[in-house]
Amino acid sequence: MARSHPLSRSLSCTSPRRPRAAVAGCSPRRRALAAAVFAACIAPAAAVANPRLDAAREALDALDFDAARTALDAALRTGDNDPAVVARIHGLAGQVAAAFGDVDGAAHHFRAWLSLAPGARLPPGLAPRFVDAFERARSELGGRALAIRVRPLRPGDTRVVAIVTADPARLVAGVRVRYRTAGGAVRVIEVLGDRRFSVPLGSVPAGPVHVAAIDRWGNRLAEAHQRVAPPVRRVPLRDAGARRRPxxxxxxxxxxxxxxxxxxxxxxxxxxxxxxxxxxxxxxxxxxxxxxxxxxxxxxxxxxxxxxxxxxxxxxxxxxxxxxxxxxDDEPDEPRGVRIEPTAAGATVTWTARF
Structure with missing residues (x-):
């Protein structure tokens, strides 16, 4: 079953501390510095076609943390984000949660952020509560990152096997498989689970198969592409029709x-x-x-x-x-030979002999 990830809970949490009011009492210089910090940390998202992230950026520029929290929640719930955008959403959500004093919520989002982007860093100049929550998440992950592996496809395969080899933040709720049939139709199949998935395709794919680990909203967390290997080519070393020995x-x-x-x-x-x-x-x-x-x-x-x-x-x-x-011995039904089989990393060469 799919696991729920309480973004709405952590983003919607209330606290006696109101960051907007606290910042409003600061000097104009500090307000400008805070706005610059948040604008810098979400600037890469401007190139992503997600209007809710743009709304979150505008809210943070205006130091409206309530609106930013709502926009980030809506951005995650769209369910059509790629791994880079999901990482940005969790990174910003962690900072907003820390601004509201929700240390656990901030650590949760920072864990998700780091599992999708292990090299992520907080912008400089943030308050200690931001840094403490971030370092706590980094310590809990221990450098692990979300990863998925797909078994190589052979000619005629109508089933995709995907394995989530690492999910330190427990974000994965299923996988989505997308492929094109021989008739040109594009099919998308989603299967719920958390670790190992065996997805029946229903027909032999006519091209690459795209597999993505998804969260409870359908956002893509990690992606893998697998091409169907061409037919195996055998190079016989001896005549396979040789006479059988007495x-x-x-x-x-x-x-x-x-x-x-x-x-x-x-x-x-x-x-x-x-x-x-x-x-x-x-x-x-x-x-x-x-x-x-x-x-x-x-x-x-x-x-x-x-x-x-x-x-x-x-x-x-x-x-x-x-x-x-x-x-x-050289049996005619099992000739010795060299088998050349392409793989995702290149090719393998196998010499077969009968003993």
Whole structure:
């Protein structure tokens, strides 16, 4: 299920401390400095097509923190922001929450900001409560950042497997998969969850598959693109239609022979051991000792030991023949060859041989 991230709670929290009134009592120089700080920290968002961020910037320029909080809440709820814009929204939301004295809310948004933009920094000159909340969030994350991995697609695949390998701020509520079918139609599929996603496509994609981890509002938090790998190309080393070897020239047949000889050797070896144990038992009890029986047991034990050694030798010889034939065997239905398979990072080359 999707997890809720209480932006509205942290942005809508109330506090006896009213930052606008506090700033209004400052000197014009300090008011100008505060407006410059907030304008500088949101200036990159001006290039993003999100009018609610523009409204938040205008509210911060006017030191209207209530309006800025409302605009940021609306900006996040639009659900059509990319990772960079979501990071900016959380960064500003953390600063607004800190301005209202909501330390926990500020730390929450700063964690989200840092998980999306690990190199983020606060603008200089902010009050200690801003810096303390930011450093608390940085310490809790420990340098971790949100990341998603998509399993490479093979020809004919109709399922995308995506894994969220890291979500330190617990922002992910699902994934969105976007692809184009062979008929040219664009399909978008969303699946809720938090870690591992297996998304059925319904048809083979005709081009790249775009996968995005999304939050509860549908904003994109991290994105990955996966292309369908071209068909595998096999380069045969030998003629696949070569004549099959006869039974006596196959390694498997000789392996069976080796197992048979080994089993017979083990049987006679145990028989020789039992005869030896019987002789030792008679020697330990002189009253039960029978010379004729002892002589018969010795003779039978020697024969069993000889047969066991012969079988073990035959098993070893058959095993050697089986190994040699396996190394030389070349089955027609599984030819040896080189397989060249493209991957997301380049290509892999695999040499296949039959043993």
């Amino acid at each position: 039974l006596y020239a196959r390694g498997g047949a000789w392996a069976i022979v080796a197992v048979g000889f080994g089993g017979a050797g083990a049987y006679y070896g145990l028989a020789a051991r039992r005869d030896g144990d019987a002789i030792r038992a008679m020697l330990a009890d002189p009253d039960r000792y029978d010379e004729d029986r002892a002589r018969a047991l010795r003779a039978r034990g020697r024969r069993s030991a000889l047969v066991a050694n012969v079988n073990f030798g035959a098993a070893a010889a058959a095993a050697i023949v089986a190994t040699v034939l396996w190394l030389r």
